[in-house]
Amino acid sequence: MRVIVHGVGAIGGVVAAALALSGQEVLGIARDPMLQAITAGGLTLDSARGRERARFACVAHPREITFRPDDVVLLCVKTQHTEAALADLRAAGMTDQPLFCLQNGVANEDMALRYFPNVHAVTVMMPAGYATPGEVTIGCEPRFGIFEMGRYPFGRDEADEALSEALNAANIACFVRDDAMAPKWGKLILNLGNITGALLPAGADCAPFDGPLREEGKAVLEAAGIDWADLGTDPRREVLMRTRDSGEGRVGNSTTQSLARGTGSVETDWLNGEIVRLARLHGVDAPLNARAQALSLRLMSEGGEAGSLSDKELETALFG
């Protein structure tokens, strides 16, 4: 099996480095300046194990790849980049190789099914960081994270088992399940707080905002009749992914990191926006998540600087 990692950033970087360090064949697809750094000196994985340098092949675009029957492709781009990534993969000759969506939100798998027949959902519990080209960090120990995976929309197959075995050997705890979207919906509830973490200064208490956003999200899932698995109470996290003792590891959640790196876009429309979309479909209201989505839009139009709102300003903007 060759593992192609599309989008070598925080998650793709940790997964690619961990797999390569465990002896797995890995091929990355990355953009500059990450690509240049990896080509020049490999990718450094900073974890509780120390700083390890992983070496693996990396290209700028899928068109540089000759796809093989034993490839599996891990999609690790933000959701706003998924459609373009899928089109590139198909144009480059990918056909029925398994495609795993290692992404937050619940929209990616469905987009992928339009392009490819063999799609898998992965819930990614992994506090990964990408701030400096050529380096990724992981904020938990002893494992680098917990993944839940299975075939989309339901079931499991040998590709799930093979990837899960490789990831477990790479220090990522992996569990295969038939209902892989249930934890993805649960993860979506947790990610409704990404935008508040990005709006408030580092270290601010987000709980007074995240709690109501999540309660509203849960009510919308209930109205929509969606079964979801609650990840907030998952006991495996305390054992398998404790926060790193050193307190090192990363610079805020994945939305904050997009702002910090000045990428020009955030994932909010597929996080809070997913709740808003679902509420509209089912004739219920989601005013808090709609306001969070609007705040994200305003933030980006004003230059997108992380930590630019005080808790008083956020309180007024969310609750009136």
Ligand SMILES: NC(=O)C1=CN([C@@H]2O[C@H](COP(=O)(O)OP(=O)(O)OC[C@H]3O[C@@H](n4cnc5c(N)ncnc54)[C@H](OP(=O)(O)O)[C@@H]3O)[C@@H](O)[C@H]2O)C=CC1
């Ligand atoms: N970071 C985290 O701790 C967690 C993230 N997630 C989820 O994982 C997914 C990935 O997030 P994350 O790793 O943080 O994102 P990053 O932005 O760190 O990584 C994605 C990388 O993909 C690159 N990319 C985008 N499009 C292309 C393309 N067409 N070709 C090549 N490279 C491309 C981006 O380039 P560029 O640098 O130019 O933007 C970026 O480097 C998201 O859905 C996120 O919500 C889930 C759990 C935790």
Ligand SMILES: CC(C)(CO)C(=O)C(=O)O
């Ligand atoms: C749950 C959380 C905030 C932490 O890993 C995450 O998924 C993210 O950073 O997007």
